[in-house]
């Protein structure tokens with residue numbers, strides 16, 4: 171892994187925003203040439219899976235397995251150290267997807283007032299005990315198109331809702347009063363807690379919205395999509411192999427890792443010292 175990522179660690183302000191609001195934005199996380207390559211790969215993936223004339227938003231799962239361009243995001247220097255500073259070293263990629271949301275058809279009227287609010291990871295929100303439930307994972311959203319104005323299908327969230335189990339008043343006849351759009355330019359990244367109530371907005375612009383999402387979790391969580399990443403393992407460095415889900419010591423190593431299962435830990439000790447990896 172490129173040690174330059176250590177120049178982009180979580181700042182005190184980002185930690186405060188993440189803890190209190192549930193998310194924060196990293197401006198200009200990706201350079202324009204990488205945004206272009208990711209957008210080309212996204213367009214190919216979308217074209218291969220969209221019927222002619224279909225203008226519905228499509229969530230393409232396992233984008234990392236579709237095209238090598240997405241692999242670069244796995245340990246991207248401007249975001250990975252922030253992920254590690256939040257979750258620690260016992261992590262993996264458990265999910266990747268790219269959302270493609272074309273403009274809504276002229277005169278489109280939604281059946282529901284509210285957009286599709288949810289917390290991530292389905293059953294985790296029911297099976298786990300506690301209030302709030304544990305974080306377990308976070309996502310990084312990489313914006314490929316311009317959602318710097320509202321009405322472009324922007325990511326929406328309810329500030330602080332990751333710490334409140336009931337984030338919704340019962341009256342669903344109106345949009346949630348605290349629905350807050352993220353305004354992001356191409357190349358910006360968003361880090362958010364999986365418990366945060368969030369939703370993609372309605373795209374009433376004339377620009378198709380494209381956002382890549384990478385979910386990072388503890389290594390014991392099962393992947394949320396069919397990650398087709400085996401072909402990357404032979405050429406990957408040890409930390410990429412960890413992030414791609416490898417466990418050299420087998421199934422036992424996902425919950426009780428040996429040193430070889432978690433090269434990220436020794437990399438952090440080497441670069442930052444023992445205090446960076448406790449416990």
Ligand SMILES: O=C(O)CCC(=O)C(=O)O
Nearest residue numbers: 269324325368369370383
């Ligand atoms: O499209 C969006 O902005 C929302 C994405 C989303 O809901 C998710 O990643 O779980």
